[in-house]
Amino acid sequence: MAHSFPVPRTCPFAPPPEYERMREEAPLVRTSLPGGDVWLVTRHAEAQQVLSGSGISTSPATPGHPNAALRPTPPPSPEEAAAMAKFLAGHFIDLDPPAHTRFRRLLIPEFTVRRIKDLRPGIQALVDGLIDDMVARGSEAELVQAFGLALPSLVICRLLGVPYADREFFQARTREMLSSDGDFHTSAFAIRDYLDGLVTNAEKAPKDDLLGRLITGGRLTHDELVGVMFLLLVAGHETTANMIPLATLTLLRHPDQLAALRENPGRWPMAVDELLRYHSIVDWVAFDRVAAEDQEIGGRLVRKGEGIFVLGASANRDARAFERPDEFDVERGARHHVAFGYGVHQCLGQNLARAELEIALRTLFERLPGLRVTVADEELPAKYDGPIFGLTSMPVAW
Numbered sequence: 113m114a115h116s117f118p119v120p121r122t123c124p125f126a127p128p129p130e131y132e133r134m135r136e137e138a139p140l141v142r143t144s145l146p147g148g149d150v151w152l153v154t155r156h157a158e159a160q161q162v163l164s165g166s167g168i169s170t171s172p173a174t175p176g177h178p179n180a181a182l183r184p185t186p187p188p189s190p191e192e193a194a195a196m197a198k199f200l201a202g203h204f205i206d207l208d209p210p211a212h213t214r215f216r217r218l219l220i221p222e223f224t225v226r227r228i229k230d231l232r233p234g235i236q237a238l239v240d241g242l243i244d245d246m247v248a249r250g251s252e253a254e255l256v257q258a259f260g261l262a263l264p265s266l267v268i269c270r271l272l273g274v275p276y277a278d279r280e281f282f283q284a285r286t287r288e289m290l291s292s293d294g295d296f297h298t299s300a301f302a303i304r305d306y307l308d309g310l311v312t313n314a315e316k317a318p319k320d321d322l323l324g325r326l327i328t329g330g331r332l333t334h335d336e337l338v339g340v341m342f343l344l345l346v347a348g349h350e351t352t353a354n355m356i357p358l359a360t361l362t363l364l365r366h367p368d369q370l371a372a373l374r375e376n377p378g379r380w381p382m383a384v385d386e387l388l389r390y391h392s393i394v395d396w397v398a399f400d401r402v403a404a405e406d407q408e409i410g411g412r413l414v415r416k417g418e419g420i421f422v423l424g425a426s427a428n429r430d431a432r433a434f435e436r437p438d439e440f441d442v443e444r445g446a447r448h449h450v451a452f453g454y455g456v457h458q459c460l461g462q463n464l465a466r467a468e469l470e471i472a473l474r475t476l477f478e479r480l481p482g483l484r485v486t487v488a489d490e491e492l493p494a495k496y497d498g499p500i501f502g503l504t505s506m507p508v509a510w
């Protein structure tokens with residue numbers, strides 16, 4: 113049976129209810145999109161198989177890549193093809209090995225557990241500073257702007273050497289890029305042009321920071337450096353920004369579990385993984401793949417050139433991988449979730465994201481013990497149609 117897709121979320125605490133029906137029907141189900149049929153992967157084991165599969169491509173250049181299937185697209189003009197090639201330079205999330213491996217090898221040392229451990233005091237100081245600012249302004253705040261978006265933007269700006277004063281520019285362009293009615297290419301190229309200037313300046317006098325090390329390493333072209341900066345800037349702020357308010361809300365709705373975390377702060381890392389699993393803010397949109405050869409997945413023959421979307425939010429609610437999957441349980445040990453993906457493209461920034469979430473949430477609840485949301489859950493505006501799920505505002509008081 114063909115299923116309609118994409119399926120919108122209707123609740124901040126759960127994936128679309130249709131996901132459960134699809135998951136119980138089969139590990140792979142079919143959907144018909146205007147540009148062609150696509151497989152949807154619904155279960156955890158098959159999600160891991162596809163995301164780590166060697167006969168699977170993520171590149172939009174591979175024939176049959178499913179993003180084009182959402183709306184039929186004519187073949188690109190030579191100008192469009194050239195613009196796409198420029199956009200893809202350094203955008204290694206869209207590259208297959210071995211092209212992908214070259215970037216990943218250069219960047220892994222910047223995001224190891226040890227490197228992130230060294231960043232923790234700086235992240236703690238930023239979190240404290242943001243809470244100081246909120247408290248100095250009174251006893252109410254809008255948590256998405258004042259804290260959720262501010263923290264990861266500050267952290268990634270500092271890491272990449274992007275001036276934080278320019279945040280409104282790149283935050284707004286990212287929002288346009290990710291909104292369903294936005295013009296992806298215009299917004300993406302505005303950010304790229306901005307970063308091009310920054311890279312050009314850094315090339316004249318490289319510093320001892322992430323960009324400086326990539327420049328002096330001499331392995332990447334100018335356009336590739338711009339692409340890497342683009343990917344890190346966008347992936348580094350928008351994702352974590354959506355998690356912080358949602359995680360805060362979920363913990364406020366589970367006061368017993370929050371109390372247990374306050375008693376035993378050593379449990380925060382485990383709680384963060386459960387929050388990542390439970391919300392799965394990045395769903396199919398990042399998990400666009402195409403079969404590069406015929407293969408069997410979940411008992412189905414998937415043929416070369418057939419598009420695949422992995423439903424990450426469904427895989428993370430699969431009872432075959434998580435007991436009582438719809439329950440939020442900070443004690444469950446959910447680290448095998450696929451909220452950061454799986455396999456060669458598994459989130460490069462995951463250690464950083466975990467550190468930011470842990471420090472942000474722990475400190476917020478420590479310093480503002482009376483924190484509460486001032487409107488009902490139904491009144492909280494959520495990005496139900498956005499490719500990365502989150503709240504657009506969350507008024508709080510303490």
Ligand code: HEM
Pocket residue numbers: 163170204205206216343344347348349351352355393394398399400450451452453454456457458459460461462464465
């Ligand atoms: C809660 C926060 C985050 C979530 C849920 C998240 C989620 C993801 C997911 C699902 C993927 C895999 C996409 C795929 O399979 O194609 C991914 C890849 C990636 N993420 Fe994250 N991410 C987060 C934070 C970050 C941060 C803070 C950074 C930056 C520093 C970052 C940088 C990247 C990069 C560079 C990739 C591409 C990796 C590759 O293709 O090798 N992410 N992320």
